[in-house]
Amino acid sequence: MRADAVVLDIDGVLVDVADSYRRAIVDAVERVHGDTIERDDVQAFKDAGGFNNDWELTYAAALYVLARRVGFPLSLDTFTDKVGASGGGLAGAETVVADHLDPHDRETVYDAWDRERLHAVFQQLYLGSDRYRDLEGAEPDIDADGYIEDEPLLLDPDARDDLLARFDVGVVTGRPAAEADIALDRVGLDLPDERRFTMDDWEEGKPHPRALVTLAERFGADSVVFVGDTLDDIETAVNAAEADPERDYHGVGVLTGGLTGASGREKYEAAGATAVIDSVNDLPDLVE
Numbered sequence: 001m002r003a004d005a006v007v008l009d010i011d012g013v014l015v016d017v018a019d020s021y022r023r024a025i026v027d028a029v030e031r032v033h034g035d036t037i038e039r040d041d042v043q044a045f046k047d048a049g050g051f052n053n054d055w056e057l058t059y060a061a062a063l064y065v066l067a068r069r070v071g072f073p074l075s076l077d078t079f080t081d082k083v084g085a086s087g088g089g090l091a092g093a094e095t096v097v098a099d100h101l102d103p104h105d106r107e108t109v110y111d112a113w114d115r116e117r118l119h120a121v122f123q124q125l126y127l128g129s130d131r132y133r134d135l136e137g138a139e140p141d142i143d144a145d146g147y148i149e150d151e152p153l154l155l156d157p158d159a160r161d162d163l164l165a166r167f168d169v170g171v172v173t174g175r176p177a178a179e180a181d182i183a184l185d186r187v188g189l190d191l192p193d194e195r196r197f198t199m200d201d202w203e204e205g206k207p208h209p210r211a212l213v214t215l216a217e218r219f220g221a222d223s224v225v226f227v228g229d230t231l232d233d234i235e236t237a238v239n240a241a242e243a244d245p246e247r248d249y250h251g252v253g254v255l256t257g258g259l260t261g262a263s264g265r266e267k268y269e270a271a272g273a274t275a276v277i278d279s280v281n282d283l284p285d286l287v288e
Contacts, residue, residue, distance in 0.1 A: 004221035005168040012229030012257025020147040028122040043258035044080040050089025052174040052206040060093035070105040162284040168219040170195040207235035209243045223248040229257025234271040250274035
């Protein structure tokens with residue numbers, strides 16, 4: 001596969017977030033609302049699309065838990081399928097809940113749904129008390145070391161150095177800038193701001209193509225490979241190819257995130273992935 005530039009997602013590509021972000025989703029809902037989803041259920045939300053922002057996924061998971069308490073009839077798999085059919089993301093989740101609850105039950109759910117507290121608890125669990133105080137500018141009320149400490153690195157130094165030597169390298173991530181800095185520093189990717197798009201840099205988020213197309217323009221690239229761990233990442237590359245037909249965009253899925261094994265490979269291919277690789281460390285042998 002020929003490429004002038006390689007653009008990388010962070011979560012599930014450069015660092016393993018199974019015991020950090022995904023754990024924080026499950027535990028935040030449990031702490032705030034006394035019940036939660038299973039860790040494996042997070043992937044069903046990701047597959048529905050529109051949940052690149054893990055805070056919004058947390059809110060949607062809490063909404064589902066609260067709706068079930070008042071008789072919401074759908075299983076989680078059926079719920080997330082309908083969320084995807086309703087456009088995905090938090091708005092899709094709210095639509096599905098509204099379609100299946102009467103007004104009284106909806107009011108009960110929304111009265112209990114505490115997104116502000118979910119956000120605060122999520123950030124404290126993920127960042128830990130000290131980083132939460134520094135980055136959020138608020139005093140923590142949970143004593144935690146931070147799940148961010150439990151993020152194994154996925155990108156090997158040799159693969160990193162090979163990519164940097166041969167390609168323009170950029171990053172498109174749903175992380176806030178400060179949290180992206182932590183991960184990039186740990187994997188040794190010192191990229192200038194103009195080569196990165198974080199949550200703080202663009203309003204649309206994935207799978208909107210603006211960030212990827214903008215990086216391609218900045219690199220002056222004719223062919224771009226975008227490596228991600230979700231279907232939204234692949235859709236981002238597909239959307240970029242439609243928005244910018246003068247360039248080639250290749251979405252490459254890795255099997256080190258929530259999508260794994262043969263089923264993960266099939267989902268990537270159905271979404272339009274140009275290639276699927278076991279890990280980002282296989283990328284140098286894939287591109288030239």
